[in-house]
Amino acid sequence: MASVALGADDVAEAFARTGAEVIRTGSHGLFRIEPLAEVDTADGRIAYGPVAPDEVGAVLDGSHANRLGRLADLPFFASQQRFTFARCGVIDPLDLDDYAAHGGWVGLAAARALSPAAVVATVKDSGLRGRGGAGFPTGIKWQTVLDTQAAEKFIVCNADEGDSGTFADRMLMEGDPYCLIEGMAIAAHAVGAAHGYVYIRSEYPFAVATMREAIVRSAARIAPFTLEVRVGAGAYVCGEETALLDSIEGKRGQVRAKPPLPAIAGLFGKPTVINNVLSLAAVPFILANGPAAYAAVGFGRSRGTMPIQLAGNVRNGGLYEVGFGITLGELVDEIGGGTESGRPVRAVQVGGPLGAYFPPSMFHLPFDYESFTTAGGLIGHAGITVFDDSVDMAKMARFAMEFCAVESCGKCTPCRIGSTRGVETVDRIIAGDRIDDNIEILRDLCDTMKFGSLCALGGFTPYPVLSALDHFPEDFGGATALPVAAE
């Protein structure tokens, strides 16, 4: 979708007119070089990008100025550990033979040779934690579903990737859909589920189309397990797992109180594995290569790799899959290459609209679940949005509250009312009205939302608001108000 948004359809058409055989792949994940074309040669696949439609002749005769050589040799790709995204950008996404030729279905075959309990044990041993944000151990979730007796169980994939700054789920579904399907089939074998749903947000029309076609083509491969796609309808809160279940059931996407956990009483009241796209897509690698190969990479209690998404005002924006433990500064300054505008980095928001803003003075933070929690933030779905020094952090705090007010499901008062009061309070601060008093009210409001909300939407909105206040107080009137008062 990203390369199409940058004109890839026109480039593909221009190549087709020359009589060349054109294969459309997903994205490799470095958007600065999109639309990207790779030409099969005796020396391997030679990449060119960005390419305009009137430049295809120069690509074919090798004279194009944007010749990049083999992508694997570029530092951006050479320094990655691609466990989950190994095939993305490489294969024809819907070609079953291409998928099999690149290691597809090995994990499923390995899983089906094991007992359900042994598959669950393998996932536990890998140390895999939920890649959607909360970081809950995937194997323990599966164990609960396996241990719960029921005539019917479900596998649900949460593909409602609504966080700004994240696009890994979209890229995987568009670029390597069978990887997700294989992961879901393994989960189904592990817990004894017969049917599964992929809930995809409506903002991702290409992912919806690709997944639907991939499910049809791979039906025989995953049988007796069956799958279908359900499409969201523009509600951010449906990314919360219980709201998502209500949405699949055909209801308003409102959050359910827990307990009961979805693993015990989930979709239609039945035991349900609900995992993010990246969690499920990590599973084929783990089954194919063994849990030790996965657990060997990582940092502390965060094992394996994380597909990190560099977004916003960043030079090398894209997807960068690497083991946990790389620092925030390495990601932003070295891998990301700093801002695209060329101005200094002022703030980065990690973990989507509910994640904290960090200043460059905190760039030493290692990228793992525990370090970010300790620093008053979260890694969430691993989106990093970079802002240069033109950003107004009071406005970003206001936006966080406004977003919560627009997207609140309305079920609990702290989120529904608190976010609207939050917008009003930040407005008063911006207007210079009793700044200190209103900052105190805002902090109190954040406290109520954090501890009183039913789910992460109301509960985590305080992260961006409080981190903006704590790390960038000069944007909230205090610093400029003082000299004026001293005059």
Added chain:
Amino acid sequence: MAGVADGRGVLLPLLHALQDEFGYIDDALVPHVAEALNLSRADVHGVVTFYHDFRRQPAGRHVIKLCRAESCQARGGRAIERAAVERLGVAMGSTSADGRVTLEPVYCLGLCATGPNALVDGVPVSRIDGARLDRLAAQVAA
């Protein structure tokens, strides 16, 4: 209703299908949907009004969904939003008086490294600047 294998929870797929067919979900359809699925009218009304995607009035002939989320803001999205409102002569979240164009906010299209982004009649467009906005405006004026 293609793609719905399981008979349960079909209200959202049905509403999507109705909107794809008619462009919006007319209030007059709500009792029929309720009856067909053995739901109350209140249930169906509640779902139609909960989700941002479902329209109760027809949209303009062209629909521009402009991203308002943080990553696009970091890339100048606010200025593009102001320019789009001025250039198209229509407020965010409304349809022009001549029914030509609807301008709506969207919160993230997953194109966060190449913003500001829009979905124009379902087609994604990245790196929107003044020149590209002019082309989009000309496209929807046709």
